[in-house]
Amino acid sequence: MQTTPEPHLANGSNLITTFHLAQKAPLILKRQSSSVETVASSPVRGIENYGVVEQLLFSCLQSGDDKSALLCTEQLAARFGMTDERIIGLRGMYEEAVAENPTRLEECLQTYDLALSENPVNLPVLKRRIALLRSLSRPVDAISSLINLLDAVPTDAEAWCELADLYHSQGMSSQAAFCLEEALLIVPNSWNIHAFLGEILYSGACASETTDCSQLLEVSIHHFSRSIELCTDYLRGFYGLVSVGPLIFYLDWC
């Protein structure tokens, strides 16, 4: 779900930073494994460290350091157990990353289905499965399983954003706008979702030849402005305004 405009995933967007972080992986992992005994005695510090390990796993996978990534998953599995929902998800992510050909990916999919047959509300695995369907370029399947997921878990802003992105990739911008509005209901003050919604409305307006074009552009301007109001130096919102402004002026002029 790299394309989701979630703030905590934003640190993955800068590839150079990711690479630098991943370079430190062996060092951190060594320190972690040597201090397992001390970690056990102070649970609070241990938790922080495992958060670091998880972030490290993402960085390693992005920068192609599969060996360190495997070490990360092993450490996490040693602490939380192989049956933990999130560990299954992380392991699945690793397996997907090291898979060489589509058949291996299909095997991953079957593993997920097996895990889901044991526990149908295993949210990390459900999400991994959808992401895998997407990367196997089966967006229709991904959308339908994402809708099933959201039917059961309608308060997950991340999933709504992902569904919006999927719809947008299929050219269904009104559905995408609906999803983003749902996400906004959950996190009303996230300026990135406001700006994203503005972009979706803008591209929807560009694609449609019908009369509601100027109305869509107006709403799009509203959302871009709101994102700037919430975060005064959010450049994406400004760019949006700059792109929409001339267009709406042109439409009015015609």
Add this chain to the structure above:
Amino acid sequence: MALQGVEQTILRDPALFYWIVFPITVVMILTGILRHYATVLMNNPPKPASTLAESRERLGLIRGVNLRNNSSVLSKESFEMRKNYLVSAYQSGAFLKDPASRGQPPANPMTDPAGMEAMMGMMKGNMMMMIPQTLIMSWINAFFSGFVILKLPFPLTIRFKSMLQSGVMTRDLDVRWVSSLSWYFLNLFGLQSVFGFILGSDNAANHMASQMASMNPAAGINPFQPGQDPDKLYQSEAENLEVIEHFCILDGVEERVLAHYAGRKSY
């Protein structure tokens, strides 16, 4: 009555301090810590939903609450659309786990295993409070009852007598004298900040639980208490949604942004 203006003096053995005040305080602090860790040990996290339908039932309500609280981000039409959908779904019971059992009285929480577990959790919590208190109270009653152990350095009104001198049946004693049983009560209610100091903070022990919950957002939350009928909550939420007065925060947002930048001289 006690003579006005004359200082009451009671000859006390200084060893009283070391053998009563000090032990009671130490024992209270230690039991507090013990109780804290025992609670952590016996506390099991709330069970996440086991089926998709159950999760849907729980979170459907939260969705309505979200719509009610954050409706201002939506335009008029999209708000009305969502409101109508949710109200009709709530009223027809579309989110219920099994719509067939709608309208029937809720199952007895004693026979429902999930409800039973939640009740056990509550009872465990209560027991963790009750048992040590009873034990220490009887311990103090058996060993230390009737001792006057402290003298407060400031005068107090007569109303404090029952609070400070429980266990000592003298009418004439000045209120400034504190009995051992009262010292126990003062400790019982007054040590909260001490525990906060010793144990980090009240949530320090629950840090693990909150961490596990944040790993899996929205799955562990259960808005329903055991034995509560979800349908009733849905009906009341539908009413709340129907009376909500909608305003759109996007109205006039351009003017606000422009005014913000116009107000800055440096631009």
